Amino acid sequence: MHDINENIESPLELKVSFDKLLKHYEVLAESDDELILEKAKRILKIAETYPELRKGFSETSILKKRKKEISVILQDSFSPVLTKNEIKTASVPFHNLIFNSSDRFKNIISTAGDDFELKIKNMPKDDTYIMACTIILAFCYGYSLNFKRPFYYEIPDVNGVMRYYKILYNADFIEITPKKSAPKITQEDYEILLDSFENIDLWKEKFPPNSYTFKGFVISNIFDVTDDQSISNVKSALIGDEKCSDENIVEDFSKIFRSLLGVNDIQIGFSIYNKEESTFERIYDVGGKSFLLNKAEKLKCSDALCKWSYKRLLQDNKYFSVSDVDKMFKASKRKTPHIDALHEQGIKSAIFAPIANDDGLMGVLEIASNEPLALNSINANKLEDVMPFIVSAVERSKNDEENLIEAIIQQECTSIHPSVSWKFKSAAKQFLIDKQRFAANATFKNISFKKVYPLFGQMDVKGSSHSRNNATKKDLILQLSLAEKIFKKLPEKEHMPIYEQIKFQIQSYTKEINVDFKVDSEQQISGFFKREIEPLFRFLQKKDKAYSKDIEDYFGKINKDLGVVYYYRKKYDDTIALINKKMSNLLDQKQVDAQQMYPHFFERYKTDGVEHNMYIGESITKEDSFNVVYLYNLRLWQLQVMCEMEREFYNSQSEYPLSLDVASMILVFNQPLSIRFRMDEKRFDVDGTYNARYEVVKKRVDKALIKGTNERVTQSGKIAIVYSQKEDEAEYLRYINFLQSKSILDCDIEILELQDLQGVTGLKAIRVSVLYHKKDNDKAFYTYNDLMKEIKK
Structure with missing residues (x-):
């Protein structure tokens, strides 16, 4: 780039000039203080020797050629005493060109890497043009429009952690003048522009490219706002119902917490607390990772934590950290479940933070790193500022889940037909109003519809009772015959009167089913199998393996849940x-x-x-x-x-x-x-x-x-x-x-x-x-x- 105006569309033709700053030194040249007087004269001498520094220029070659002189002129603005602490630059507006900066800014840029390109993060192209127009309106026409937006740099540090820097401009040393070709802005133009922010063509018509001259420079005071921006990013990530179930939220959270905690190697996990079952459970709609659960789908809280950590999370609702997992693993001798789980996953340090409200624990935020000592009780304190937003999001998500469950129950179990749902909604709204007015005395209004015509139809299985009874009879006869078959195989020496009695009972039940099957016959015979046949067959199976195959065949035909043959009925x-x-x-x-x-x-x-x-x-x-x-x-x-x-x-x-x-x-x-x-x-x-x-x-x-x-x-x-x-x-x-x-x-x-x-x-x-x-x-x-x-x- 040879000219700073190259490849830039703007109503301003940019010229770097130190004229307004030099005028300050002209005043200081009249000072009674000898030191101030001497310095002012020295700076004015430089300006006199190199008149382009006052007149203004746009060639980048002059910036390089006069770098030393410019540094002297800006010495008071860039104090050598504060250069290692302040983050400050001199530049022209809406441009990434920087021609003077503090040592701290230089160090930040150097650690970002050779391939890093400095850009203002939130500077849309069209907005830049309109912002320049609003500055012209203020400087040249006295119309003050508040179009100040916070601008940021995103710059990675030496560890690759993204840090956020806010830019504040000092515009004391600029002047803007219209060229002869610049259309004059009237009150009517101003009023039209107020309602035409997105009409870029109109702005370009009123403020054509390069129709105004900018002379001067701006000083950018830059502040590290990584913590504030990280907290803001947490809020942004959690705003909106769709965000809380976004599959990418875990990765987004990982990036945010890397910046907040200053640790590049960070992973995020979540586990939900089921109060009814006292278990930790995996959350599938946000990635499903949980370092506490490791490979398990759910775990009893007492099986996932030691007594101290259990009390810390569930009772005290306070976070705790493990700064050196390997050290703790050796010391605990596999008696601390969460340490064992972290060690198995190769985690070296971790923080567990309770997501809790006034009603108690709802879940656990899990932050893990593969670096020992990276996560600890000191940087864990930074979570204090973000946990309230996470708690609010989880509360909302929990309420949404309960509403969804309620909707499913309504749909699957007590469905309200769409044609009449309007009346239920109306009654529900009125009920909420009445609750505010009458509290416990409020009642849900009766839902009724008058003068409606009914239609009824049915398709019924013909002779269903007979068919069901017939299937039951067949199952019972089959089971009785299987039992009788085993008794017939018993050798003479095994015959005992009790066996004969049971055989007689089997034959009697068979005859009863074929001749006079009654309503209670099924229950009686099923009880007979459970009380007498099943225990006896289990005894015979253990006593003599000769009966084992037939008895196994009998039990193989028995339905395990019902305890009876369930073939024809099925x-x-x-x-x-x-x-x-x-x-x-x-x-x-x-x-x-x-x-x-x-x-x-x-x-x-x-x-x-x-x-x-x-x-x-x-x-x-x-x-x-x-x-x-x-x-x-x-x-x-x-x-x-x-x-x-x-x-x-x-x-x-x-x-x-x-x-x-x-x-x-x-x-x-x-x-x-x-x-x-x-x-x-x-x-x-x-x-x-x-x-x-x-x-x-x-x-x-x-x-x-x-x-x-x-x-x-x-x-x-x-x-x-x-x-x-x-x-x-x-x-x-x-x-x-x-x-x-x-x-x-x-x-x-x-x-x-x-x-x-x-x-x-x-x-x-x-x-x-x-x-x-x-x-x-x-x-x-x-x-x-x-x-x-x-x-x-």
């Missing part, structure tokens, strides 16, 4: 679980589309099949938009989805461990009713005596019989639609007619009267067969009987 349970899963998933997927048609409340339950409730109405949507057409649409949607669930079930028969049948039913209730959320049961239920009739019908209707017969209204392969009003019949016959045209339902429509239920009379039902595809690409349609024949083939 097939039944797995089938029910798979049916529920597939049908629920299908229903949930279809619900997404239904909600987009018109929002409504939806809930489903897994029983021996899948049930679902829906409520639709104005009070749920909270908008003046409900029309009865949305109810009709939802009813048709429900009928279509029930047909689709039927088809999906039978087309997936090959996937089920056990062959079972299902029966589907829809209940129609044509009067709006009120529902209320029952806090104790965490679910919605009908509100009021009048509406209770709906719940009664819902619970009993699937077992309703056709009038004058013993035949249930629900049948495999058919959809049963139960109703009480003639208009409902006409409505659903229209839907059925539509679905018949789509080859979804068959033509065998039945209109049936149902026998009276307890407290309910006048129910009727439409029953119609579902048509099935054999395969997805098969255009032919099958009835239920056709499908069963195909499946059996």
Whole structure:
């Protein structure tokens, strides 16, 4: 670089000049103090000999050529007495060119390394131009704009630790004058510029490049603010919810603590304290490193610390350091868990700081180094200034985790459907307000919705009790036969009356299961196996190895958790679980589309099949938009989805461990009713005596019989639609007619009267067969009987 203005775009043409400083010496040249007078005359003589130092120059060659003279002129500003202590430079603004500096500054730069390039850290290019413009506004037009920002140097020390230096400028020795080409700034221009900070083009229009002359120099007073900046960096790293779970936070923290503690070789670890279990646990969302836990996922606090360190961290909530791990390891003779853990990881010194609030310990900040004595009780004191910010961040993170856990519980266990969540939020807000006003007397408002239309449907496994009992009988008979087989192998000499009695009991239970299986038979026989068979077989196994193989075979077929044969029952349970899963998933997927048609409340339950409730109405949507057409649409949607669930079930028969049948039913209730959320049961239920009739019908209707017969209204392969009003019949016959045209339902429509239920009379039902595809690409349609024949083939 030959000219300091090269490669710089600025409204200022820079010239180094000492004119304003020299004018001070002109005043001092009139002093009565002989020493001051002599020095002033000497400096003015230099300026007279080299007029460019007063006139101003931009050639860097002059800085080199007149380095000695410039040093003399600046001697009072750069006191030789303070040169090894003060960090000070002389330069021009917005430029990394330095032409005079204190010895301490020179030492800082020399230890930074040969490849280090000095740059102001936070000096954006466009901001630099605008900052120069604001200086012009102040110097030339008297408009004082506060655009002072703190500027910093980041300079590594001899150990490679990054240190931070704040720059404060002394602008006493500068003058700025407009060139003839410079546009004059008016009050109107000034007011426009006030609202145009980011419009760099406008600033360049009002202050074209090199339209003003800068003469003089600035003195930079520089201060080491590493500690303050490190604390600020800790705060910045912890601000914002997203920062606390950032995977890079551990590495960021390591850099910050290297600067704060002045140690380059530093690693950061964390462990969380689980108060309920009194354990330290790994934190996975911030890197997962913990020097206290080493390779363990979690440890009892008493197993991770010695008695003294346990008391120090958990009871006193005070930090402690280990300055020489190897020395402590030899002295402790493997009796100090945390020292053993550090030694195994090659750590030479460490600090453990409790992250604690008024409620006690929440976690531990772990700082480790591979250098002995690098971390100690002296530099550990620096943590006092940063720990409050870490504590606040951990508190926030802990609260967020608790809220997330609560949200998961709400979603998985007591889910509030999105269609009604607005009312719960409103009630919760009101509850918080009431708590402030009435304290303990505040109550959570009842959640209810008036005039909503109910829809109910279910797909139930047909004969589920019979199938379950049959699977239970098969398991018990199998277990009894396995036990009897072992008794039959006992030699004559081993026969004792007690063995004969047990054999008789086995045969009696077998006969009972085949002839008259009762509700309590399963419990009795399971108790017999546990009390008598299992202890005896364990005894025989130890007594004589000849029985070992058969007895091992017996126990090999026993479920370890249940203590019984669980083969056929498992097939039944797995089938029910798979049916529920597939049908629920299908229903949930279809619900997404239904909600987009018109929002409504939806809930489903897994029983021996899948049930679902829906409520639709104005009070749920909270908008003046409900029309009865949305109810009709939802009813048709429900009928279509029930047909689709039927088809999906039978087309997936090959996937089920056990062959079972299902029966589907829809209940129609044509009067709006009120529902209320029952806090104790965490679910919605009908509100009021009048509406209770709906719940009664819902619970009993699937077992309703056709009038004058013993035949249930629900049948495999058919959809049963139960109703009480003639208009409902006409409505659903229209839907059925539509679905018949789509080859979804068959033509065998039945209109049936149902026998009276307890407290309910006048129910009727439409029953119609579902048509099935054999395969997805098969255009032919099958009835239920056709499908069963195909499946059996």
